[in-house]
Amino acid sequence: MELWEAILTRRSIRKFKSQIIPEELIEKILRAGMQAPSARNKQPWHFVVIRNREMLNKISEVHPYAYMLKEAPLGILICGDTNIETTIEYIVQDCSAATQNMLLAAHGFGLGAVWLGIYPREQRITALKELLQIPNHIIPIAMIAVGYPDEIKSFEDRFNPERIHYEKW
Numbered sequence: 198m199e200l201w202e203a204i205l206t207r208r209s210i211r212k213f214k215s216q217i218i219p220e221e222l223i224e225k226i227l228r229a230g231m232q233a234p235s236a237r238n239k240q241p242w243h244f245v246v247i248r249n250r251e252m253l254n255k256i257s258e259v260h261p262y263a264y265m266l267k268e269a270p271l272g273i274l275i276c277g278d279t280n281i282e283t284t285i286e287y288i289v290q291d292c293s294a295a296t297q298n299m300l301l302a303a304h305g306f307g308l309g310a311v312w313l314g315i316y317p318r319e320q321r322i323t324a325l326k327e328l329l330q331i332p333n334h335i336i337p338i339a340m341i342a343v344g345y346p347d348e349i350k351s352f353e354d355r356f357n358p359e360r361i362h363y364e365k366w
């Protein structure tokens with residue numbers, strides 16, 4: 198799929214088939230995340246790959262908007278390492294860039310995915326840290342649910358000229 202087409206047609210997919218995702222596609226999605234830009238090229242991210250059905254179900258129970266994890270064959274938690282990058286605002290931006298890269302890569306491979314917000318919701322951060330035994334210096338930032346799509350989402354044109362300011366506001 199062309200990059201332009203992928204950017205325009207990516208949508209949040211929340212219904213998945215049970216079909217397993219091949220290892221090499223999972224690695225490519227992770228590679229896409231790690232190719233993201235980051236402040237001072239610190240690459241402060243870690244990724245927790247979750248395929249265990251019981252764990253995916255448990256996460257869907259502690260996150261109020263993650264019901265689709267009950268169906269998804271794969272979840273990836275994107276975390277920031279405060280030992281590598283001490284400025285939380287940069288961690289959030291770096292991990293968000295990684296997350297979007299991963300969503301686009303998944304879409305390009307014919308998979309569907311959705312971004313699940315974690316940071317800055319304390320309850321979600323604490324619950325995920327506990328469930329996944331994440332050390333103190335690591336902050337869960339976002340999660341993606343991934344699978345072969347079981348719904349079709351159409352293109353939605355969001356181009357809005359009113360939000361563009363040329364040369365000055």
Ligand SMILES: Cc1cc2nc3c(=O)[nH]c(=O)nc-3n(C[C@H](O)[C@H](O)[C@H](O)COP(=O)(O)O)c2cc1C
Nearest residue numbers: 207208209210211261262263311312313314315350
């Ligand atoms: C920071 C962030 C947090 C989000 N959290 C959730 C979430 O918890 N659950 C969910 O189903 N979708 C979540 N989304 C997906 C948005 O609802 C979705 O991107 C938006 O409605 C636009 O739709 P689209 O992705 O199909 O273009 C999140 C997106 C972002 C960027």
